Structures are given as C-alpha cells and as structure tokens.
Amino acid sequence: MQIKERPIPNAVILELNGDLTYAHRDLFKASVEAVRQKGCRHLILNMAEVRFVDSSGLGLLALVSQNFKLNQGKVSMLRPQSYVREILGLANIPKLIPVFDNEQDAVNGKAQAA
C-alpha cells in the first residue's frame, strides 16, 4: 500500500493506494498519526484506489474515527470502490465515517453520498 499526504484548506487528505489490510496496518497507523500530530482536525481518506479492506482495516478505520472524535476532530471518506463500499456498509462504517463522492462536499461535510 502507498499513502500520500495532501494538505488542503481546513483538512488533510490521505490518498490511499492498495489494500487496507492487516499487512499494511503499521503504515496506515503511522500516516494517520503523522497527520494528527500536526494538529489536523479533519482527516479525509481518499479510498478511490483502495481495492480491498479486510476486518483489520475496518478496525483501523473505527479506531481512527474514535481517536479524532476524542480530540473534537472528524474523519471523512472519499469515493470507495463498489466492493469496498459494500464491506464498509455491512459493518455500518458510514455511520462513524461519512462517505462523500467529491472532495468539496467532504470538506464542507454536507450532502452525504453513501
């Protein structure tokens, strides 16, 4: 998995590329932690290039959401692929992390798409 950090006004986008799975948990956690340490209050995870999320990946998403909420921050997701969207849906993740189809809506936190 590759993760690129892209700051935008009022948020930081993490561009995820690959599988969000047990094997890549350390990279994901380290990337999120680096963003959090910089004082980011709104993390946007771009899921467009994520092919698969396993059960560990779901746990990491829940954990990230909890940790940001504890610090009055929030996490959003962008454009998950259809199978990933199905997995996220089954675990009700969009209840914790809203899903958006475009960056501007994610930044504004409106018009939830999922």
Place this chain on the structure above:
Amino acid sequence: MKPDIPATAPATHAPPSTATILLVDDEPVSRLSMAARLKRMGLRVLEASNGKDGLEILRRERPDLTILDWIIPEMDGPTVCEQVRLDPDILSSQIILMTSHDQPEQIAEGLARGADDFLSKSASKQEILARVQSGLRAASLLQSIERTRDQLREKQEQLEAELRSAAKYMQSLLPVAGEIAPGIQMSWTYRPSLALGGDLFHCTQWSDQSILFYMLDASGHGVAPALRAASLSTFLRPDNLRHYMTTCNPADMLAEANHQYPLTEDGSYFTIWVGCYDCRTRLLSYSTAGHGGALIQRRIGTVEWLTHAHLPLGFEPDSTYESVTIEIEPGDRVLLMSDGIYEAPAATGEIWGPQRLTAALETHRTSPLGTVLPSLMAEAERWHGAPIFPDDAALLGLEFRS
C-alpha cells in the same frame, strides 16, 4: 508462560585469555617455536604434525583458532580447510593458513578453499600476534552468534510447543458435529491461517426447546485475537448469559457483549452473528454485529443471506442491536461462515466472493451437509491456489429436518 530469553553477559570482542589454539605443522622446530610464542601470550596450545591428526583434534577439541601449515603430511592445509567447511559441526572454525610461499595466487587459493586468514612463515612476532588476536576476536564473535542462535532456536521450540497447546485448547472449544437436537444436524469445517485462529463458532442447547449458535471472528491474526475469541466464547455460554438475560435473545446478547468487549487500543474487535432457534415454533431469531457470513439455503435450493448492516462489537459503546425472525421449513440449511472463506484471494488479487460461494452452494444442494462444507472449502482453495488462506476460514452448517 516462560520468561523471555535469559539475559546473557554482554558480548565482548576481546579474545578470551584462556583461548585454545591448534597448531598443525610437521616441522618440529618451527612448531615448537610458534607454540612457545603462543603460550607466552597466555594461550592453551594443542599440537599436531599432520593434516589428518589436526582435523581429528579440531573435531574433538573445538579450538578457538587453528593455525595450519600449507604443506603437511597425510592431508595438506587447504584440504583440511575444505573438510572443515563441509562439516556442519565445525564449519565456523577460524583457520589461519601458514606458508613460506606467500604469492598472491597462493593466498587467493588458500582463502578460496576455506581459510579465514593467511600468515607468512617469515612473519614478524608483531604480525603473528596481531593475526592471532584478530582470529580470536572473529572466533569470539562467531561463538557469540552461535550461542544466540541456539538460544533463539530453543525459545522458538518452546513457543511453538505452547502455540500447539493453545491451539489444542481452542479446538476443544469447538462443538462436536452430529445431531445437536432432535431433527437438527450440525457440521463444520475450519482452517486457521496460523496455528492459532481467531474464528470461533458454537452450537449448544439453550433449553430443552431451543438452541443457540454463533460464529465470531476476532480481527487480526495470532495469539491475541485467539485469546480474545476464547474469552468471548466463554461469555457466550448459556450458563453465563443467564446472568444477564432470561430468554435466548440474540440482540440482548450482542448489546451486552458490545459493553464487555470494546475496541482495543490497536483497533481489534469482533464481528459476530448469533442465532436462537425455537424447536417448537420453528422460528429462528438472529442478530449480527458487522458479520456478513450467514445465509439460509431453502429446501428448494434458493439462498438468502441473513445479514444486515450493523457496527461490529465495540465500535460504539451504546450500540443496540435488532433481532430478525424467520421461519424455518423442514429441509432448510443455515450456514455461518467467517469472511476468510469468501474473501480468499486468487493470485490476481480477485477474491472468491459471496456470489461464487452462493453458486457453489447451489451446485452442491443435493449433497449431504457433511460433504457440502468441505466441498465449499475445497472450491475456495482451488480459487486461492493454496491450502492455507490469508485469513482463518470457518464454516458451520445446520440442517433442519422434519
């Protein structure tokens, strides 16, 4: 649990003062002179006058360093080096090859045939001292590495034995296949991805009239998820659940489990599907916490997935769960599974998927339950191309007869 590797004395790179040197040289004068020098350095010296005896002493005494003349009777120096490097018990021995002909080609040949260093017979006292010390330092480092390797091997064997013992305990938590209640057959198959799996399932009588069954999947791999799974399985025993509720109610069980098993600091959690079947009314109530692997195959062959979107256990402290109730007809089968089976990836990364699993199930509809489950596992294995999946794969099936 045994303590970690015992602390060892810090490795020192200085040669031990009581080090043993084996000196192999057929010329008595030169051997005695070198032996005297080495003894003056405080070293214990063993002597041999030919290659064959030298090799025998090396095998028996395991000296810290061997100084070997090139031309010696029975077996020459380079051949002794070759023999040493072929023998796993002594191959790490430090050897200095000694000759009066120190041409570059000869040095290269000696090193290529297994010597660690080279010493000219005309070397000064200082050079001999320096090369012996250097050889002993290397020997000391190698011995330290070998000791650590042996300790790690021993520790690894202990850990593997403990894992096997833990895996045996986990196996003991699984149900015994067969007729679990009048007219209800149960079967299962399970393939952990490591020695210890984080999937657990059970099927047990809640009362004379009802049965409780579930499939849980602890996220992650290895010892910690297995321990957590065993703990949740204990929590789900009817005699424990009766402390919290009087009826077999899956939604109440999950709400209580959600309180007891919050998300861990590293993001570990459970997905779980729980069902309660009432034998009198033939009604099955079920509830799920993020667990997608449950379906019913009707007697006529149609498949319906028994899932709905819900957060896994521990994601939100105050989650409530809904129970869904369906009617069971004679001949229906309920299958619970962990995602490890339908998420088995092909070499391309494409997963087997619920649709292919459903299709395979329809193909095997007329087969007995006890053969359907291994057949599904085998089809997932063919898709994956290897017998061990990246995640634990479990299947539990119940067949309701008239």
